[in-house]
Amino acid sequence: MRMRKLFAGLAAAATMLGGLALGVSTANADDTLAVTADELGQTQSIVLQGDAAQLKDHTFKAVLLGAYDGGEWTDASKETLASVSVRTETNVLAKVENALKTIEGVKDADDKFISPDIIEGEGTDAVTISGTAYNDYKASVYKDNPVAFIARYFLGYEATDSGNTDNRDTTSSLKSEHYAGLLRDLVEVLGDGDDTVGSVFEGVADATTEYAERGKATVTISGLTPGIYIIMDSSTGDVIEPSQDEPSKYTASIHMLVGTKLAGKDLEHQELGAVAVKNELIEVNKEILKAKGEYNEEPVNESDQNVGDVIDYKLSTKVPNTTGYETKCGTVDAEAECDGTNYLSYVLTLNDTLSKGLTLNDKVTDTDQSHTGIVVRVAKTDDPDPSDDDDWLTLAEDTDYLITISDVADTTGDYVGGTLLRVDLSKWINNTIVGKEKGNAYIGKEIRVDYSATLNSDAVIGVEGNPNKVDLTYSNKPDGDSTGTIPGPEPEVFTFDFGFQKVAASDNSNLSGAKFSIKALDGKYAGKYLTKNDKGEWVPTPATDSKAEGETPYEFSEIADSDGRFYFSGLAAGQYEVEETTAPTGYLQSVKPKTVVTITWTGQNTKPEPDGAYTVAFSKDGTWDLITPYLSGDSLSTDIVEGNTADRPLVNIKNAKNLTELPLTGGAGIALFVVVGLLLTGAAVMVYAKMRGTMKALRV
Template identity: 25%
Template sequence: MKARNLKRLLGGLAAAATLLAFSPVGAANAAETPITIDPMDPASRVATLTIEGKGSAIKGHSFTALRLGVYMSASKNGDNELTSVSTSSKNADSTGPADEHILPAMKDAYLAASGASSLPAGYEDNVIGAVSKNWLGYASTINTSNEDTTSNSRAKAYDGKLRQFVTNLSGNANVKRRMADTTRDDVATVAGPTSGADTDDMTAQFTGLKGGIYLVVDTTAALSGSSPASIPMLVGTQVTSKDGQSVYDTFADDAANKLGVIKMKSATPTVEKRLIKPSNGAAGIGDELTYQIIASIPLTTGFSHYKYVLTDQPSAGLTYEPDETTVEISNSEIFDTAGSQAVDVPAPTGYEVTPAVGSTPTSGQAITFNLSKVIRLISQGDGTSAHPQYFGSHFIKITYKMRVDDQAVAGNVHNGVKLAYSNDTQKQPDNDNGDDNTAPNQPASEGVIDHTNDPNDPNQPKVYFYNFGIVDQARNNHSTKLDDATFQIKDSDGHVIRFYPVKDANGKVIKGSYKKAADQRDSNTAATTALRRASAPNDAVDGTLTAGQLRFDGLAAGVYTVEETDPPTGYSEISKSTFTVTIDTDAPYSAAAPHYKNGGDVFDLVEANETGWTHAQNPTHFIEVNEVNSISQLPMTGGAGVILVALVVMVLLAGAGGIYVYTRRSEKALGNEG
């Protein structure tokens, strides 16, 4: 039996491949002319199947085509456009070893997809005829049931009975063995280009085929980090006349879609990592950071289980905050308010995040977002408004927070993202969590997109924090460096900042080296606000700080006030310094290249200065603080000179007042005696 009045439409060109599909066509008209076809004539074996797409979908890929049926007859109109084609499974015979029979496999796949107990009457040995009759989306007097007339729609190219038939058939062991025998007449192979850019237009073409319908399977062996093996495809070649001189590839009223052409689009998921707050990466120890992962929703057709696991691997110095993670989907990478919506997480558990809510993560601990359960349901949907189908142009957005912790090292705070995803329907995960297959099943196949190895990858946002230092010295002899002075630092809100003394590898405190504590609460008694370089020799020296030097690390951009609370032994209490330090990362500066400026103190013992500064490992901007051990060493000009004069005048006035009082009292005493 033959299925007649078929019209091909390449549908569903949005993700990995397209199914052969047919759209309605009317009854034959008087202008139709039969095309003489002999599928067994070697002269007619000039049909082709051409796979077209970007390099990311074709480069390095291998494809195998298995003929399922041939064209038996066709007709055309006066414009040499096809008006009808009939198909038969005649050449899908059962000759040869039993384990290579594919007609039984085709029947099994049809019954599994249809749910019927037998093929339609008259089609027992013509499965392709039954597929064409019922599922290729055409309407005629033969197709009275119209079981799947929407198979040429975008959604049905990835679901429905036709898709189920192709998926079931490609997974059959006998079909796999038949396709592995490339010496057979009904099997052909082709490889895509091995070089070129992922954005280049590329093709892979089967040539010398008998005209008919073919199962095309992406048989690429290894695809880690590249486009996954495309979903199995059911496609038709051009129609070739018996003599091989005439080739027809266009249906009437459907010139846009050509027989023999498979249009591929890359199905490689995409993943991007963003630092949202602070957007420029300028932060301090203890600050909270907001990150986003933007990942495309893949096509999961053909998968009963699908792995989709995102991993954030932070450097030491970042700790995940598990209580503030959200997951959304959107039809836009921008995720504006109007375009985004919360994921409808399916019961019972949806996606899983590790470390879980309520746990206590450690510094540098990896975070995994396992969306294996939810991603397949999102991609495939269930046809309801509550669970629509999202894939291709839709994206997952994960928003989460981390905190810069006490293990952070300047210039080395960063984190990237890795995506592991299923890439072969024939090597699927074992369960809904995306776990690998267990024996005796073959190992699951997966692709990996890894943005965790290269610190210069833009998908590894860097976080910068800053430090500055002071050099405490005698004003009258700058070569005399002073220890034992005590300082404190206040933030722009006037809060005194708590620091930890920095220790060497042996746990010994390094003279004068401090790093801001992530925990700024008063209850954190292990941190101190009294910053001092001890003169005692029992502290370690790390080679970067010398006598009189102190360094304060772990600071964010902003304005800080440094106050001297105790001078070195033997130096004046009156002239303790107070000055400001400004770290600016706003344009024209940046987080990687900030600008430093410090204001002078009232005694002019700290000189106002500003300088540009290029980020490097453990950089230090030092500010000179001068100490005096005699009031005469204070400057006599400028602001301090005015204050000094005022102090002298106050002293003199106080002395005069004392003389006056004494005199009056003496006079009074004399008067009392007279």
């Protein structure tokens, strides 16, 4: 039988599918242009390209599937190749043939499988063609050379002598279709398992080797026999430690098919020996959307709150490209839907951890049977409007995802006593994405989880804050069951306090028995007097028959200790009017101090992490100079940069037993002068009236 060779132009374009271009040698080829044995014997390299983060610490191996055994130069200059021929390696022939048995046959423009009458060769009329690539292969002239068949027909490249000089791939899927064409399926089957035996070469990524532009890198696998290789990422995929500002990781790459150069040269119309790495960028994010009753103009990762305030959170990630992952739900042919217990193919779980000071609001009402306070949606567009239901697919609990809520197991650290929320999206991913990647509109779209939490009475007061973290568990290796976990941002909620000491004006001795009210001058409760409910949360004072909510002062005495130290804790930044409503027994009830306390969050917007530093400033009493620094040398303004204000009071607030203990200078002195003057005037009036009455009596 006449021997036939496949002459292939191999392209390793920047996409995995730009793999091969084929040409059939002509009978009148110029022998002087044939590639020599010495040229065939020169070892070659394959260069993997990508972002530095894609390649850092990843290890790749190249397995030879078919070696070049001939070729032809374009002209005598030997600058480019017109064609090369390839033969399948004996030790992988069975593997490649078995892979073809699992793949759909090649179809023409009318969506029909290739039939014997359009396959070259003799004696194919009697072959019955079924819907598999293997049957097409056995009916072709390449029946003993499966790698040649893949190049010639499976990749869809037309012969160069048929006019397709730009080597266009006419049937396999493009990057925009998520690599999910026939070639993609074939390469994943070829790389699956341990029976891919061949000449194995390895290369470890060096992110310091940059190309084209900053942040890019290459991996070079050298010493290769010229030919066609399958490139596999043998790393776990869980190798990038992201910073909080850039929470992202790359999975292990899906397998790639690429041909080397021959004698260091490319085909006339295509570069050889280079391929772009195909690993998936995994991202997870967490933001505070709404705080103090208002939506933020932009999502933030820090907020200041009153104890009792509700904070709206958003978790997000992207629908992954699951190409290369087998569906394992139900039967081998993956027809059965995932039932919630058997969906090991692709794992995607959001793990959200709330510290003890945050109460998860997982239900809208206490009687709800499901977790109605947690809403899970998938975007239908690249730029969805959060408020437009038409832009989102709302998933159903149990049907599409599973929720578990448990106590944090940590015994040390910031999350002791906290709550762990898991949102397992694997069910929806495996039913909707795995095995259905080609043309799938959801791949790359946002997955969004919304819920709220209440800052409770266990909140950490002061600089340290109340953190809330998220991480994402995901499948990270296409041909295995391994998973990775990527940490996301850790937003923090801060709440503040201030304290003061009651003292006697005469000698600064501690006083007890005073009562104070507090009114918010700005923020969500602006203009309202505040009190605490039975949960320890700040709320406006209740309405009465004659006054509206927040109009009646509440007299605080229970927040003071036996030495007269008052602490108002769990407050957001802002201004508060603090007024003494009852003086200690034995002290002037007509002279009670009042001050405006300003809490300024100075650590806001501090990078790289949230910072709870703040300043507390007391105004002077408007009438009496009864507010002084707690420590000698201090001022009425104090910066809090570590710990919290409960370490000590910040100012003394004084009470006087009589007028002589009050200051006699400044505004207070004038006030005292006015009081004394009024008393003297009153006395004079009384004396004058008395005298007039006496003289009138004498005249009678």
